[in-house]
Amino acid sequence: MTPSSSAGALALGDDALVLSHRLGEWAGHAPVLEEDVALANIALDLLGQARVLLSLVGDEDELAYLREERAFRNLQLVEQENGDFGHSIARQLYFSTYQQLLYGQLAAGDGVFAPLAAKAVKEVDYHRDHAEQWTLRLGDGTAESHERMQRGLDALWRFTGEMFQPVEGVDGVDWQSLHTSWHTSVSSVLKRATLTVPEGPQTGSWSAGAGRQGLHTEPFGRMLAEMQHLHRSHPGATW
Amino acid sequence: MVTTTPLEEELRLLAGSVPDPELPVLTLQELGVLRSVEVLGPGRVEVELTPTYTGCPAIGTMVADIEQVLHDHGIPDVSVRTVLAPAWSTDDISAEGRRKLAEFGIAPPRPGGPAGPVALSLAIRCPHCGSTDTELLSRFSSTACKALRRCASCREPFDHFKEL
Structure with missing residues (x-):
């Protein structure tokens, strides 16, 4: 791992870790039992991806539990609070579409992330499909579900631009075409x-594309406090 | 692995006979996750294992079980490496594995992986009554690798090992 590749692994790994934690917060709270299970399974996929990526950088536990907020390199999009179910599905649609396209490009290359990307993109296909099906159902559902879905999409829109800024150490990606493809794909679903x-x-x-530079939004500090509390309060604790 | 020694063949059979921790009806060999067994030196063996899903929580137990069975066979130094490439696919599940899944009440994955509308249009057969009139309840079920379906004929819900 070159220092540059490490920076790339950290950015992609933190996206997966942070979104995994957010989705995990739904456990026991989703509208129906099947969704509890679905969101937890998506979270588990992302956690697995995060573990592989962070292990390329260093000790996965230290990186997850002992870094300060400013040292995380995830997108601001993934750290946003769950909100209502429509809000979370909007976040899922935006991010999984991005991740599917990005990992698709990485998998097609021969860079350091190609093996993981080739593996993960097959999982992400299901995540994106899940988000699409819910977007269709909520958007074309009742007046209430339509309004909430639209509200989630609108609220998170300003966090989507950051996804298309080149990430240090993530090479072989055509960010411009990624952005175009993302916009086309998301627009088609929304229509x-x-x-x-x-x-x-x-x-x-x-925001200045800030998550990748370690600048995060207010909810992130609270999320980290909860995520890191056990490990910091009981160092070395095991099950 | 260019050549395989008789000892490696023997150890591979042993490691491959370990049951999957979450689907004990299948062995690791039938699941297709055992990539190679190589003897590096006297009493020293390296095993390559690939996860079904990147976050599969069963991988730790698989590693421990493989180590145990090889230790019991007199190999003191066993290292199990997890490899990602080439990515595992449900096509790696053997024919025998598919048969066992169906017998166990889990609809086996359709061949050809998830790509494209062709695979999606093929009917998934209810493992209980054999009807092809089944519907999707949730894309994610008891584990990441399964989807939850219901049979319209016998009304029983069942797991489907989804294509990856």
């Missing part, structure tokens, strides 16, 4: 779901 593609800027004026 079929009778939803509107948000129109505002894809980055907040204050």
Whole structure:
């Protein structure tokens, strides 16, 4: 691992780790039992990907539990709070579409992330399909579900621009075409779901693509506090 | 692995006979996750194992079980490496493995992997009554590798080992 590749592994690994934790928060709270199971399974896939990626960088537990907020390199999108189910599905649609396209490109190359990407993209296909099916169901459902789904999409739109900024150490990716393909794919789903593609800027004026630089939003600190509490309070504890 | 010694063949059979911790009806050989067994030196063996899903929590138990069975066979130094490439596919499940899954009440994966609409249009047969009139309840079931379905004929829910 070159230092540059390590930076790339950290960015991709933190995306997977943080979203995994957020999805894990749904356990016991999802609208129906099947969704509890589905979201936990998606979280588990992401956790597995995170473990592989963080292990390329160093000790996975140290990296997950002992880093400060500023040392995390995940996108701000994945650290956003779950909100209601529509909000979480909007986040899933945005991120899984991105991850599917990004890992597809990485899998087709011969870079350091190709083996993991080739493996993970098959899992992510199911994540994206899950998000698409729910987007269609909520968007083309009741007035209430439609409105909530649209609200989630609108609220998270300003965090989507960061996904298409080149990531240090993640080579062989055509970020411009990634952005175009993402927009086409998401727009197609939203259209079929009778939803509107948000129109505002894809980055907040204050954010400056910040997650990758270690600048995070307010909910992230609270999430980390919960995620890291046990490990920090009881160092070396085992089951 | 270019050549395989008789000892390696023997150890591979042993390691391959270990049951899957979550689907004990299948052996690791039938599941297709055992990639290679190589004797590196006297009493020293390296095993390559590939996970079904990247986050499969059963991999730790698989590793421990393989180590145990080879230790019991007089190999003191066993290292099990996890490899990702080439990625495991449900096509790696043997014919015998598929038969056992169905017998166990889990609809086996359709051949050809998940790609494309062709695989999706093939009917999934209820492992209880054999009807092809089944519907998807959830894409994710008791484990990441399974989907939950229901049979419209006998009304029984069942797991489907989904294509990967």
